[in-house]
Amino acid sequence: MKNSSIIRVAFALGAMTLLAACGGSGGSDSSSNNDSSNTDSTTRDLEGQSITIYSGRNETLMAPLFAEFTTATGINVEVRYGDSGELAALIMTEGDKSPADVYFSQDAGALGAVQDAALFTTLPTDITALIEPQFQSTSGNWAATSGRARVVVYNPALVSVPPMSLDDLLNSQWMGKIGYAPSNASWQSFVTALRLTRGEDGARAWLTDFAANKPVAYEKNGVVRDAVNAGEVSLGLINHYYLYELIASTGPEKVVAKNLYFKDGEAGSLINIAGVGVLASSARTDAALEFVRYLLSTAGQTYFVERTFEYPMISGVSPFSELPTLRELNPPAIDLADLKSIEVTQALLEDVGLLTR
Amino acid sequence: MARLLRAPLALAAPAMVAVVVSLVPLVYLINTSLQRGVQQLIDEIFVSRTATLVMRSLALTVVVTVACAVLGTINAWFVVRSSAPLRPLWLMLLAMPLAIPSYLSAFAWITWIPSLNGYFGAAIVLTLASYPYVMLPVAAMLRGADPQLEDVAQSLGVSPLRSITRVTLRQVSPAIWAGSLLVALYVVSDFGAVATMRLETFTWVIYGAYRAGFNPTRAATLSLVLIGVALLLVVLERRVRGRTVQRVGSGSARHAVRQSPLSLTLPAMAVAITSLGFGIGVPVISSISWTRSSGFVDWAEVWSTIAASFGVGALTGLATVLLALPVGILLARFKGRLNGFTEGAVYVTHSLPGIVIALSVVYFGISIARPFYQQIPLLVFGQMIIFLPLVVGSVRTSIEQSRPAYEDVARSLGISRMKTIFRVTIPLAIPGIAAGGALAVLGAVKELPTTLILRPTGLDTLATSIWKYSSVSDFGAIGPYAVALMLLAALPTAVLSTVTVLRVIK
Numbered sequence: 001m002k003n004s005s006i007i008r009v010a011f012a013l014g015a016m017t018l019l020a021a022c023g024g025s026g027g028s029d030s031s032s033n034n035d036s037s038n039t040d041s042t043t044r045d046l047e048g049q050s051i052t053i054y055s056g057r058n059e060t061l062m063a064p065l066f067a068e069f070t071t072a073t074g075i076n077v078e079v080r081y082g083d084s085g086e087l088a089a090l091i092m093t094e095g096d097k098s099p100a101d102v103y104f105s106q107d108a109g110a111l112g113a114v115q116d117a118a119l120f121t122t123l124p125t126d127i128t129a130l131i132e133p134q135f136q137s138t139s140g141n142w143a144a145t146s147g148r149a150r151v152v153v154y155n156p157a158l159v160s161v162p163p164m165s166l167d168d169l170l171n172s173q174w175m176g177k178i179g180y181a182p183s184n185a186s187w188q189s190f191v192t193a194l195r196l197t198r199g200e201d202g203a204r205a206w207l208t209d210f211a212a213n214k215p216v217a218y219e220k221n222g223v224v225r226d227a228v229n230a231g232e233v234s235l236g237l238i239n240h241y242y243l244y245e246l247i248a249s250t251g252p253e254k255v256v257a258k259n260l261y262f263k264d265g266e267a268g269s270l271i272n273i274a275g276v277g278v279l280a281s282s283a284r285t286d287a288a289l290e291f292v293r294y295l296l297s298t299a300g301q302t303y304f305v306e307r308t309f310e311y312p313m314i315s316g317v318s319p320f321s322e323l324p325t326l327r328e329l330n331p332p333a334i335d336l337a338d339l340k341s342i343e344v345t346q347a348l349l350e351d352v353g354l355l356t357r
Numbered sequence: 358m359a360r361l362l363r364a365p366l367a368l369a370a371p372a373m374v375a376v377v378v379s380l381v382p383l384v385y386l387i388n389t390s391l392q393r394g395v396q397q398l399i400d401e402i403f404v405s406r407t408a409t410l411v412m413r414s415l416a417l418t419v420v421v422t423v424a425c426a427v428l429g430t431i432n433a434w435f436v437v438r439s440s441a442p443l444r445p446l447w448l449m450l451l452a453m454p455l456a457i458p459s460y461l462s463a464f465a466w467i468t469w470i471p472s473l474n475g476y477f478g479a480a481i482v483l484t485l486a487s488y489p490y491v492m493l494p495v496a497a498m499l500r501g502a503d504p505q506l507e508d509v510a511q512s513l514g515v516s517p518l519r520s521i522t523r524v525t526l527r528q529v530s531p532a533i534w535a536g537s538l539l540v541a542l543y544v545v546s547d548f549g550a551v552a553t554m555r556l557e558t559f560t561w562v563i564y565g566a567y568r569a570g571f572n573p574t575r576a577a578t579l580s581l582v583l584i585g586v587a588l589l590l591v592v593l594e595r596r597v598r599g600r601t602v603q604r605v606g607s608g609s610a611r612h613a614v615r616q617s618p619l620s621l622t623l624p625a626m627a628v629a630i631t632s633l634g635f636g637i638g639v640p641v642i643s644s645i646s647w648t649r650s651s652g653f654v655d656w657a658e659v660w661s662t663i664a665a666s667f668g669v670g671a672l673t674g675l676a677t678v679l680l681a682l683p684v685g686i687l688l689a690r691f692k693g694r695l696n697g698f699t700e701g702a703v704y705v706t707h708s709l710p711g712i713v714i715a716l717s718v719v720y721f722g723i724s725i726a727r728p729f730y731q732q733i734p735l736l737v738f739g740q741m742i743i744f745l746p747l748v749v750g751s752v753r754t755s756i757e758q759s760r761p762a763y764e765d766v767a768r769s770l771g772i773s774r775m776k777t778i779f780r781v782t783i784p785l786a787i788p789g790i791a792a793g794g795a796l797a798v799l800g801a802v803k804e805l806p807t808t809l810i811l812r813p814t815g816l817d818t819l820a821t822s823i824w825k826y827s828s829v830s831d832f833g834a835i836g837p838y839a840v841a842l843m844l845l846a847a848l849p850t851a852v853l854s855t856v857t858v859l860r861v862i863k
Contacts, residue, residue: 052814058829080731080814081825085568086712090810092573093716097723099731113571183555188569217474219467219553342569343562347406350557 047074049287051101054091056084056110057274065303069294075287084110091279092117101282102291104145104274107185109340111142111275121280124289130296131313132326135273137337142277144336145295146304147311149240149329150190150270152260153225158234162260166194166268169235170209178215179224179233182355185342186221186239186272192345193267196334200348207352215354222246229257239272240323241309248309263330271311271331272339364691365774371683372699375749378680378742379702382709383584385717389577401578411582414559417479417551418544424484425540426533429491432632433529434521435625436492437499439617448496451629452489452854454636456846458803459486460549461823461839462636465643467553479554483544485636490543491536493792493857494754498532499525501758517618531598535750538594542587542707542746548806559583560710567712580713587708591701641843648836658817659837666802666818666845672733673740673801674794674849677748680741681793685752686782690761707746711806714742718811736811743807744800748793755789756782792856795849802846819845 055062059081066077082090084106091098091114098119105111114120120141128140135144152169154162158177163169169178181187195203216233218224224236225246240259247255262268276295278288294300301317304310311319311326319325349355364372390398401407435441436448454462463482466473473481502525510520526533548560559579566576648654684703688696706714718739722730729735763785767777783790805820812821819842826834 059825060829060834078814082809083568085571086806086810088571089567089573089576089712089716090719092571093719094723097727109569110571183552185569218471219464340571343565343572346557346565346569355555355557 046287046290048076049284050076050078051282051284051287051291052078052080052099053102053104053291054080054082054087054100055104056082056087056106057104061308062104064307065295065300068299068303069291072299073290073294075290077291085113088113091119095119096281098279098281100279101284101288102276102278104276104295105142106274107189107339108142108144108273108275108336109189109342111137111277112337112340114277115139115141115337119279119281120277121282121285123278123292127289127292127296134331134333134336135313136275137277138335142275143292143296144273144275144313145300146308146313147271147273147326148186149261149311149323149331150186150268150272151238151240151243152262152268153228153236153238153243153257154260155228155231155234155257157256158231163235165262165264166206166266169237170206170213172213174213174235176214176216177234178210178213179218179227179236180215181219181221181224181238182217182349183219184221187237188342188345188349189272189339190237190267190270191349192339192342193270193332193334195341195345195348196338197267197332204348204352207348207354211352211354225257229255244309244320261324261329263324263328265330265332267332269329269331271326271329273313273336274310364687364693365778367775368683368687368691368778369693371680372687375680375684375745376699376702378738379706379745381721381742382580382706382714382717383702385720386577386580386584386713389574389720390581392574397574398578401575402582407579407582410557410559410562411586413557414545415586417476417483417556417558418541420480421483421487421544422537422541424480425488425491426537428484428488428628428632429536430495430526430529430533431625431628432488433492433495433499434525435622435629437496438525439622439625440619441622441626447629448857449851449854450633450637451492452850452857453847454486454632455489455799455853456803456843456850457486457637457640458549458805458820458842458846459483459547460553460805461644461842462486462640463550463553464827465640469639469643474555476554476556479551479556479558481635482550482554483547485632486550487540487543488632488636490539491533493853494532494536495529497754497857498529502528517621521621534594534598535754538590538704539707539747539750541590542704545583545586545590545708546710548710548712559586563710564712573716576713580709583708583710584705587705588701590708591704595697595700640839644836644839644843646836647832648840654834654837656837658822659841662817662819662822662838663841663845665816666820666842669733669736669740669808669818670798670801670845670849672737673744674798676737677741677744677797678752678790678794681745681748681752682783682786682790684745684749685786685789685793686756686778688749689753689756690764690782703749704746706742711743711804712810715739715807715810718742718807731811732813736808736813739807739811740801740804741797743804744797747796747800748790751793751796752786752789755786755792759785788856788859792853795853795856798849799846799853802842802849 053066066079070076087103088105088110091100091103103114115137122140123143127143128136131143135147136142152163191203191207194206198206218227221238221242224238225242227233228236229246243255243257243259276292278285278292282288296314298316301312301314305312305317305319309320346355432451436444436451441447459482462485466478466482506524506528507520510524511517515523546560548564551558551561552564563576563579566572566579684699688700718735722735726735764777764781767781772780803820805824808818808821809824819838822838823835823842
């Protein structure tokens with residue numbers, strides 16, 4: 001079967017990721033020398049340079065990718081890991097004296113904040129031409145590097161007719177049967193998108209009804225997924241890749257849960273992005289841009305597809321064949337930078353009683 | 358009791374350095390909040406949500422502080438005055454919750470009982486984490502307290518329990534107040550427990566302004582409100598502490614004889630066992646179970662993070678003691694117009710969440726101390742600001758409990774004031790120095806937000822490793838770091854309680 005072979009590949013790659021992560025960044029990676037097409041004369045001049053990356057993305061997931069970048073380009077990286085929002089605040093406090101060359105963020109909101117502070121340089125067109133306009137800053141200051149889709153993960157043993165839309169989730173048949181992670185940033189981005197698409201009143205109405213359906217709060221998205229897979233709850237509101245992480249770590253035979261995509265242009269079809277920008281204060285702009293090019297190269301994008309199971313942003317790399325394409329997903333027509341009003345979202349969530357229960 | 362009126366310059370000058378260091382966050386906050394003008398600042402403060410959040414934080418602070426005062430005092434009485442066996446061991450164990458960071462115990466609780474989130478869960482976790490701040494000073498004071506007053510009360514027909522509530526409690530009330538102030542300031546500043554319990558308190562919103570609002574100006578304004586709250590707490594504590602019962606007259610105090618009936622010892626023991634079971638049992642058992650579920654552990658990495666945590670902790674402890682010593686001596690032995698100001702300046706920063714302290718160090722460090730930026734010295738500097746009040750309080754209490762007559766004798770023998778300080782006062786302060794240093798090491802080992810922002814790029818401590826793996830839900834990987842952190846933090850906690858034990862059980 002085609003599906004199970006993909007899953008086996010995913011499993012093997014996941015295991016390799018773990019080994020690579022455990023081995024540390026010192027070991028050289030034999031698989032990453034096939035990128036010689038990338039190493040033109042400009043890159044050779046940059047060999048031996050070192051750039052500093054502020055990464056809001058987690059070390060266990062990203063360290064192997066950064067090591068591959070160094071192997072491919074000869075440019076060394078120093079990485080400072082932290083929370084995306086806190087790193088944005090750090091950059092804004094450091095101002096034009098920031099030691100950072102690159103800011104790699106988990107979400108668009110934080111990138112928008114650094115852009116508003118006028119601390120990014122404009123990305124050259126060879127980079128911005130690679131990706132759809134909806135997945136980059138309107139002023140060319142940052143570019144998305146990968147995407148994650150909101151999904152409903154469900155347990156087929158408990159769900160005969162899956163919900164087809166956000167409003168189906170409000171049906172009383174799901175009373176007490178939906179899991180969600182109230183403190184998770186992607187959940188809060190989803191609610192922010194709900195505010196942007198349905199307006200404040202519409203969002204409040206949906207959330208009030210959702211709260212009346214007594215959803216079950218879990219600490220993290222991964223725990224929601226496990227609860228659905230174990231049959232504790234029937235549905236879970238999470239991101240698409242959590243299912244594939246589980247398959248990679250336990251093997252496909254232990255996973256019964258499946259992902260469901262609404263594809264209706266509403267907040268339930270939101271695609272959150274991780275993205276990158278180069279700081280205007282950087283003295284090593286060329287090397288920093290080379291890093292951005294690497295993230296958006298075939299090798300970089302394949303890494304996201306195979307190891308973090310995310311959506312690629314360039315047309316040359318396809319997502320898993322079992323995932324719907326970005327176009328099929330039909331995400332809501334919103335400016336991703338507008339997702340930064342998370343504080344308003346949190347106040348609303350608290351107000352309708354969905355933050356603590 | 359003649360007090361020297363004015364401090365020698367050689368003491369006052371370093372004390373003023375400590376004040377300047379403590380004011381770093383305040384200057385940063387005022388500068389940043391004024392970036393968008395005074396009107397914006399006023400608008401931000403006077404929105405109704407600010408008031409709601411202040412009230413909620415205060416409600417949590419009051420509940421936790423009262424609970425800690427009760428729990429800490431009962432446990433202190435249990436380890437000093439009850440007829441239980443092995444009381445020094447009890448004291449050491451009962452202090453151990455200090456070794457467990459609030460984010461870790463909150464995480465352990467909420468994975469155990471997910472429905473515990475919110476106000477109730479935060480109150481439980483914070484109470485169990487901070488009652489030792491009350492227990493330790495109360496235990497020390499209880500040992501020093503003169504039992505004759507209790508004897509008198511009981512000889513007049515007052516029951517043992519009533520003699521405790523009416524006499525003993527009053528004798529140790531300064532220690533209860535001092536401990537409660539630390540608890541209150543800690544609760545106001547804590548983020549780990551309220552974040553995990555998803556309780557929107559004031560700190561939650563300050564972090565939110567950075568993490569979710571991307572708005573440092575707003576965060577700074579809200580932090581100024583927090584400083585206002587902290588000033589209120591400090592002033593309140595000073596006023597109450599001023600009116601305490603003092604022993605008058607000559608004669609020497611008899612050391613307390615254990616005479617407590619079993620009817621009091623047993624309930625107190627029940628409280629102590631409950632404190633231990635929930636305060637240590639839940640996080641320790643959770644962490645060990647996480648470790649067992651993990652397949653592969655990179656022990657070399659674990660060891661290097663232990664070394665990093667230990668190094669940073671030791672440097673912070675040393676630096677904080679050096680800075681705190683002149684302030685402690687000044688506050689304990691000299692009267693000056695600036696004492697109130699000095700005390701306030703040092704204490705209020707303790708109410709600020711770690712991220713605010715860290716960013717204030719960034720703000721100045723990047724321009725003034727660029728060679729040390731994102732290096733160990735500035736990390737230690739940031740942590741020093743946070744833990745300075747704990748060490749100052751500890752040094753000061755230690756000196757205050759000794760007689761100024763010692764110094765008077767030295768002076769009458771013609772020894773200069775500075776020499777007296779070095780030969781008499783500092784030796785008197787040694788228990789306080791040891792206890793305070795231990796508190797700073799302990800705090801530095803547990804501290805996460807300042808470490809994340811100020812650490813040298815690439816340096817992992819136990820706290821940052823726990824953060825790293827918890828954000829990808831890798832429980833198996835968290836386990837070894839969590840256990841290692843608690844074991845490492847248990848060392849300074851043991852020093853802390855040993856100092857108290859030496860003072861308490863002679």
